[in-house]
Amino acid sequence: DYVWPNEEIDDLEAILYEQQSIFGAPGSDLASFVSGCSGFGEGTRGGGRNFGAEWLRTAYHDMATADVNAGTGGVDASIMFETDRPENPGKGFSETFGIFSGAYTTRTSMADLLAAAAVISVGTCSNGKVIIPFKAGRVDAAGPGPSGVPQPQEDLASHTASFARQGFDVSEMIALVACGHSIGGVHGVDFPEIVPNPPNTGTDNMVTFDTTNDDFDNKVATEFVANITQNPLAFGQNETTRSDFRIFNADGGKVISQLAASNDYFLSTCTTMLERMINTVPRSVKLTDVLNPIAVKPRNLFITPNADGTLYVNGFIRITNTTVDASKSQVFIHPKSRSGKPLPVATATTKQGMSGGCDYPNCGPGLIFYMFNTTISAEDGISSFTIEIQNDAAGKTSQYDNGGSGFPFSDAIQPLFSLSNQTQLTVDNVNYNQLNVTALVLNAEDFSDISLIIPVPVNFTAPLSPWTQSKVSMKPLSKVPGTNHTLYTASWKAELAARTHPFDIVATGNKGTVSSLYNTWDNVPFVF
Numbered sequence: 090d091y092v093w094p095n096e097e098i099d100d101l102e103a104i105l106y107e108q109q110s111i112f113g114a115p116g117s118d119l120a121s122f123v124s125g126c127s128g129f130g131e132g133t134r135g136g137g138r139n140f141g142a143e144w145l146r147t148a149y150h151d152m153a154t155a156d157v158n159a160g161t162g163g164v165d166a167s168i169m170f171e172t173d174r175p176e177n178p179g180k181g182f183s184e185t186f187g188i189f190s191g192a193y194t195t196r197t198s199m200a201d202l203l204a205a206a207a208v209i210s211v212g213t214c215s216n217g218k219v220i221i222p223f224k225a226g227r228v229d230a231a232g233p234g235p236s237g238v239p240q241p242q243e244d245l246a247s248h249t250a251s252f253a254r255q256g257f258d259v260s261e262m263i264a265l266v267a268c269g270h271s272i273g274g275v276h277g278v279d280f281p282e283i284v285p286n287p288p289n290t291g292t293d294n295m296v297t298f299d300t301t302n303d304d305f306d307n308k309v310a311t312e313f314v315a316n317i318t319q320n321p322l323a324f325g326q327n328e329t330t331r332s333d334f335r336i337f338n339a340d341g342g343k344v345i346s347q348l349a350a351s352n353d354y355f356l357s358t359c360t361t362m363l364e365r366m367i368n369t370v371p372r373s374v375k376l377t378d379v380l381n382p383i384a385v386k387p388r389n390l391f392i393t394p395n396a397d398g399t400l401y402v403n404g405f406i407r408i409t410n411t412t413v414d415a416s417k418s419q420v421f422i423h424p425k426s427r428s429g430k431p432l433p434v435a436t437a438t439t440k441q442g443m444s445g446g447c448d449y450p451n452c453g454p455g456l457i458f459y460m461f462n463t464t465i466s467a468e469d470g471i472s473s474f475t476i477e478i479q480n481d482a483a484g485k486t487s488q489y490d491n492g493g494s495g496f497p498f499s500d501a502i503q504p505l506f507s508l509s510n511q512t513q514l515t516v517d518n519v520n521y522n523q524l525n526v527t528a529l530v531l532n533a534e535d536f537s538d539i540s541l542i543i544p545v546p547v548n549f550t551a552p553l554s555p556w557t558q559s560k561v562s563m564k565p566l567s568k569v570p571g572t573n574h575t576l577y578t579a580s581w582k583a584e585l586a587a588r589t590h591p592f593d594i595v596a597t598g599n600k601g602t603v604s605s606l607y608n609t610w611d612n613v614p615f616v617f
């Protein structure tokens with residue numbers, strides 16, 4: 090059962106189900122990039138690019154070098170090191186990386202993001218008819234893997250062998266290729282031997298696989314079977330590159346006819362095949378259970394000291410509309426003090442506009458954001474809270490205690506966003522991000538080290554790099570009058586390429602460690 094916070098799934102859960110949000114990253118609506126399947130990218134490029142198709146092709150090319158018998162390869166983001174290979178032409182890969190690398194963190198692998206990209210792509214392009222169950226836990230490759238993405242000029246025997254290596258038999262190969270080639274098309278700029286490539290008029294000279302290039306549907310099969318297809322890999326000018334023709338006929342045309350006969354059958358087959366595709370991972374990788382939208386999830390929590398020895402505590406709780414009914418439920422926050430002394434109960438409220446959820450149907454429930462605030466004495470402090478919903482969506486009263494010990498939230502150490510800021514500066518023609526953080530630390534004398542820690546890539550110029558820590562020691566600023574809290578401050582500066590990875594504040598001493606982990610820059614005011 091879910092316990093908050095969960096490093097492995099919190100961000101991916103937001104990417105998948107909190108596509109529309111009152112907050113920014115990581116749920117900053119990656120799905121909007123593929124709205125309508127093509128996404129606004131097509132508009133700005135004058136047509137011819139379909140972001141949904143690019144994301145799906147990227148996930149497949151990442152997986153396609155898997156060797157399931159050896160237990161190697163699969164969705165591991167090795168594709169990021171492999172785009173200079175002849176088997177991986179086109180800008181679809183770099184466009185996909187460009188969109189998703191903003192969500193790549195120490196907690197979310199690029200491989201999980203590429204799998205999520207496939208899920209969101211197909212979800213959007215099918216208008217919610219294909220919802221691929223998503224598991225997290227993929228691990229990024231440290232470098233390129235073997236080559237082996239199937240190419241259109243190869244013969245059927247080599248395609249059959251290639252798909253067998255990936256774990257798909259002939260029938261499954263036919264289905265998986267039909268599913269993939271339901272959206273997008275072949276671009277003349279990348280494959281001039283397959284489709285005409287006159288001077289590019291801004292469409293990259295795309296010829297689509299079927300007449301519904303931004304609908305994930307079985308037209309690719311119906312038009313093939315009816316012999317009216319425009320699919321360049323089936324009846325293109327170049328016979329050698331008619332790989333779809335050879336593959337769709339590999340079993341005498343049985344599977345492609347079944348896929349053509351029923352769109353429902355096509356969609357359910359593709360759900361199964363694509364789920365297997367994204368779950369093809371190296372043997373050493375252990376995936377999580379299938380993710381589901383989390384019913385009650387704290388989203389942003391803040392503590393601010395007042396001048397009179399009290400602490401102002403406020404925050405947001407995200408609740409699914411299958412759990413809460415905004416029109417009649419009442420939501421209460423029960424803070425738990427450090428001292429053991431009872432604290433007043435806070436009422437959480439929502440209002441119009443404080444809602445979110447998915448961009449496309451069937452992806453997840455509606456989400457309602459509740460906010461609360463309370464003032465507590467700094468002496469009592471806060472260590473956690475529980476949530477009570479009266480008259481919930483089922484008409485009952487329910488308590489949410491996060492698996493028993495409450496939702497952890499402590500004034501032992503917290504960044505003070507109102508006293509922090511971020512800025513960008515240029516020194517000697519190099520652009521930097523700078524973060525100036527002020528933090529609240531309780532009983533600072535207990536600690537020998539208080540640091541601001543920000544993960545940065547080991548290698549800024551690699552397509553995908555593991556993380557290392559950039560650590561800055563925090564300096565005491567002043568005591569907060571009437572409390573045992575001290576303000577600490579530190580500044581961190583790094584080249585823009587280091588990006589704004591969420592930051593940690595950690596204090597260590599011989600009595601133990603306290604930390605406030607994974608604080609988003611979105612809450613830090615920007616100063617110009």
Ligand code: HEM
Nearest residue numbers: 142143145146149239240241265266269273274275276332
């Ligand atoms: C023998 C196997 C396959 C071959 C030879 C093949 C070949 C191709 C080629 C040549 C293109 C044109 C790319 C471009 O111009 O941008 C393409 C596009 C595409 N392929 Fe495949 N493919 C195969 C299997 C698959 C599979 C299994 C999937 C996914 C399940 C897939 C998904 C896609 C998608 C979505 C596009 C459209 C990309 C876009 O419009 O940007 N392909 N494929």
